[in-house]
Amino acid sequence: MEAVITDERVDEVFAALADATRRDILSRAMDGDLGISELAELYPMSFAAVQKHVAVLERTGLVQKRPDGRRRVVSTDIEGLRDARVVLDHFEQLWRHRVGRMHELLDEGDLPHDNRPDQERYR
């Protein structure tokens, strides 16, 4: 069961992330305590529009809905997130690999160099 990553899958993940509202919903879903109407209050659009954005994230597997009374609480989907990260990592791999020594250029370019602690290396 090696998560086979098709082009369609990559398309889907990038497309899902290509909308600011959805990115915001996704980050809030990490706390996993808001229902759809609670989310909807945060954005200048109708409940139905937000509902659709959540549906896109759900279809893409980035988010789940769990029933809680009359609400559906939106939270990140661990499985899906890992998968999406694999997609982005994979892309970055190729990205960096093909760029090769172009990489130094990319890093030297404008500085100051980011002080990212580079916490842990995974997978």
Next chain:
Amino acid sequence: MEAVITDERVDEVFAALADATRRDILSRAMDGDLGISELAELYPMSFAAVQKHVAVLERTGLVQKRPDGRRRVVSTDIEGLRDARVVLDHFEQLWRHRVGRMHELLDEGDLPHDNRPDQERYR
């Protein structure tokens, strides 16, 4: 000159990458030696379609065209690429930051739960 990253910019970068043909063109542009019609031969679509994809990458600043005789050679745009990488890195920052300790879950996640060593179950 601090590359200000707007939501629109992030939208644009993700959207540009949400198409398999464009991702492929982008990676070939890293070699920087193909004209548009040469690229077009690689894909099952018309020259004009490929031309449009190149235009999207160019508008997003991921790719440049440099004249070479009657050809326009497509190559990656260093500036734009760095910017795009900042976008993706920034997103990953937020991503990883907010996920926090959920992180272990992401890496441990799919091991079968139930084979936890019995000896840990003491009372």
Next chain:
DNA sequence: CATACATACAACCATATGGTTGTATGTATG
């Protein structure tokens, strides 16, 4: 110079996308 090739771009088309309002249904709660 005539011709072929590479590109640019307009016009068009079908479908996807991001939004809307309206209606139905499930769940709490006074």
Next chain:
DNA sequence: CATACATACAACCATATGGTTGTATGTATG
């Protein structure tokens, strides 16, 4: 039970997207 709230979903709309063919123009080359 009546009402309010949360959600689901259909129908609709405007615009964006990804493709097509056709025409014009710039550049090499026999």
